[in-house]
Amino acid sequence: MIRYNLPISSTAEETKVPREHVDTVFNYISHLLDTAAAGLPEIIADRSTELGRITKPIALAIKARILVTAASPLYNGNIDYTAFKNSDGAPLFNTAFDANKWKVAADACKAAIDACERTSMLLYTFSELGVTLSxxxxxxxxxxxSTCEQWNPEIIWANPxxxxxxxxxxxxxxxxxxxxxxxxxxxxxxxxxxxxxxxxxxxxxxxxxxxxxxxxxxxxxxxxxxxxxxxxxxxxxxxxxxxxxxxxxxxxxxxxxxxxxxxxxxxxxxxxxxxxxxxxxxxxxxxxxxxxxxxxxxxxxxxxxxxxxxxxxxxxEMRLADLYLLYAEALNEAEGPQPAAFTYIDKVRARAGLPGVQAAWTAYSRQPGKYQTKEGFRQIVQQERLIELAMEGARFWDLRRWKKSMEELNKPVTGWDVDQSDPVFYYRVRTLYRQTFQTRNYLWPLENWDLLNNPKLVQGFGW
Structure with missing residues (x-):
């Protein structure tokens, strides 16, 4: 990581910098976003020409996502990386779990939510002039x-x-x-x-x-x-x-x-x-x-x-529902199930026409007390994210930061037997292909060319 542009006069040796600790990288990115947010507008004033430009709510929401990632199991207390060290022998990961990272992440989520709601962002509900539906x-x-209506009030960041x-x-x-x-x-x-x-x-x-x-x-x-x-x-x-x-x-x-x-x-x-x-x-x-x-x-x-x-x-790129669920997750990981966590997950469920978590699990689940424990509510929040953000690209990253890719991405990919015409045969589950995910796939490798040019770099874990 190079924080400043190196002068043209730099020697070849001066350009060869080692990798830095993952926490240092997260903190640097978070600092950059804070610096940027301070000078950004809260809203786009000229919507005819500038929609899509970065605003303060966007910067704070992305910061919240980054800090939730930093607090998640892949990067927080992951003992798989105990032997992953720099060229000088210094560790690149802190393998001891730090509970405070979840508190920092929760605070960042709430700051981003407040910034969004100050600009009148809210979960989208359909209302089109002249259209009456059941x-x-x-x-x-x-x-x-909520995803397809351009520039709707739920979209924090739409990438033109x-x-x-x-x-x-x-x-x-x-x-x-x-x-x-x-x-x-x-x-x-x-x-x-x-x-x-x-x-x-x-x-x-x-x-x-x-x-x-x-x-x-x-x-x-x-x-x-x-x-x-x-x-x-x-x-x-x-x-x-x-x-x-x-x-x-x-x-x-x-x-x-x-x-x-x-x-x-x-x-x-x-x-x-x-x-x-x-x-x-x-x-x-x-x-x-x-x-x-x-x-x-x-x-x-x-x-x-x-x-x-x-x-x-x-x-x-990011919707308000995503941020609400990140906040519910961070609150639970920081302090266990609590009213604010239920409030924000239930906002998303209400738009989807569902009862709140406590009411639904108490009345209908075979595990009625599931939401009362940190582990149980964690499962609920994770499934809520997989549902609400399905097909928006979130699952790829969520499974990684939760350190669940080894569990989920080694399962067979299945579907119906679509080449059949008779329902009896069509509705048979068939395996389409089998996936392979290894521990090393959590982090991508560095190019061999970069390693040859900079001996101070170490290859990604497992590569």
């Missing part, structure tokens, strides 16, 4: 548009340098059977069975904990009745696990038998072999049977012929 669909649009055109084209299936020849949309961005199963039931607790949910029978077939009309096609046969799930399940995912609402039309998803959204060639196809509805703007439209209109939006 409560069910309004809830879905509040969830979907990252276009969502291609990811939407990959996520959106061929919705309209009248225009099934359209090759502009692919539907090949396929959430896995793991993602589908992690969403709660409609009682707001995990499927395998819900006393009212037949978890053992989740793979059985069931036919939808009229009451499911805005979620699953009436009279359509699909898996039992697609029924009685929380609103985010239906807002974020589509599946064989699902309803997909767009601005101009309501579509039915039928993705078994030979149906509308089935495989069309050997390359661009959905391999799991699930579609990433969350990433598709509801104003997109398949046009006549081969055209496609995509309502693009800047990629949401």
């Amino acid at each position: 409560d069910t669909l309004t809830r879905q649009m509040s969830i979907r548009n 340098s990252v276009s969502t055109y291609e990811i939407q084209r990959q996520a959106m299936p061929r919705l309209d059977p009248a225009r099934i020849g359209n090759e502009s949309v692919l539907g090949s961005l396929a959430p896995t069975m793991k993602i589908a199963e992690q969403f709660y039931t409609d009682k707001g607790v995990p499927m395998n904990e819900d006393k009212t949910f037949d978890y053992a029978g989740r793979l059985k077939l069931r036919t939808a009745v009229k009451a499911e009309g805005e979620l699953i096609q009436e009279g359509y046969t699909t898996a039992a696990m697609h029924f009685n799930r929380e609103p985010r399940f239906y807002a974020d995912l589509a599946f064989d038998g699902a309803i997909w609402m767009m601005q101009k039309k309501m579509f039915h998803i039928e993705s078994k072999a030979g149906q509308w959204q089935t495989r069309k060639n050997i390359y661009d196809n959905n391999t799991t049977g699930y579609f990433a509805k969350k990433l598709v703007n509801w104003k997109n439209e398949i046009l006549e012929g081969q055209g496609l209109f995509v309502e693009t939006h800047p990629w949401p």
Whole structure:
């Protein structure tokens, strides 16, 4: 880490600097963000030309994320790195757990939340002039548009340098059977069975904990009745696990038998072999049977012929819901379950149409006291993050900082048997491929060229 630009007159030897302790790096980045935040505006004054520029709330929110990462198990008390030392023998990691790091992280989260709320940021709820929807669909649009409605009041940082055109084209299936020849949309961005199963039931607790949910029978077939009309096609046969799930399940995912609402039309998803959204060639196809509805703007439209209109939006690097959940996590790790932690996780759950954690677990979970312990509430917060931020890129980093990648990323990746036309055979779980994650994968290696040019550098752990 070089804090200052080296002068041009520096000798080759002066440019060869060693690595620094990971805590030093985190503290340096945090200091830089504090310095930057002091001179940044709280809001963008000229929204016509400057949206996307960095503001004080953005800097403080990213600082909060960094300090939560620094306090997390990968970097805080990780004994795997006991032997990971610098060229002079000095340790690069502090392998003794420091509880105060979580207190510092919680304070940073609260400072960022206060900065966001001073500028009137709030969790997004759908309200569009001239559009009247049922409560069910309004809830879905509040969830979907929290990521897809550009510059909405929940977005802390939207990055205009990252276009969502291609990811939407990959996520959106061929919705309209009248225009099934359209090759502009692919539907090949396929959430896995793991993602589908992690969403709660409609009682707001995990499927395998819900006393009212037949978890053992989740793979059985069931036919939808009229009451499911805005979620699953009436009279359509699909898996039992697609029924009685929380609103985010239906807002974020589509599946064989699902309803997909767009601005101009309501579509039915039928993705078994030979149906509308089935495989069309050997390359661009959905391999799991699930579609990433969350990433598709509801104003997109398949046009006549081969055209496609995509309502693009800047990629949401960070939303207020993310910050609320970071704060709940940091509070729990610092002091255990407490009212403020429940308050902020429940804000996110309320927008999703779910009861608060205490009420849901007490009434419906097979582990009713789970939220009362630090370990139990940790599991709840982690699952809430995996659900709320699904398909937004957070899971990749969360699993690493929680030091759970070895556990989760060595499991097989599974989905439905999408090449089958009969529901009995389609709804069989199949393994698509097996992942491999090793301890060394937590940190990326340095280039050999850099190591050759600077003997003071040491290679990343395990490489």
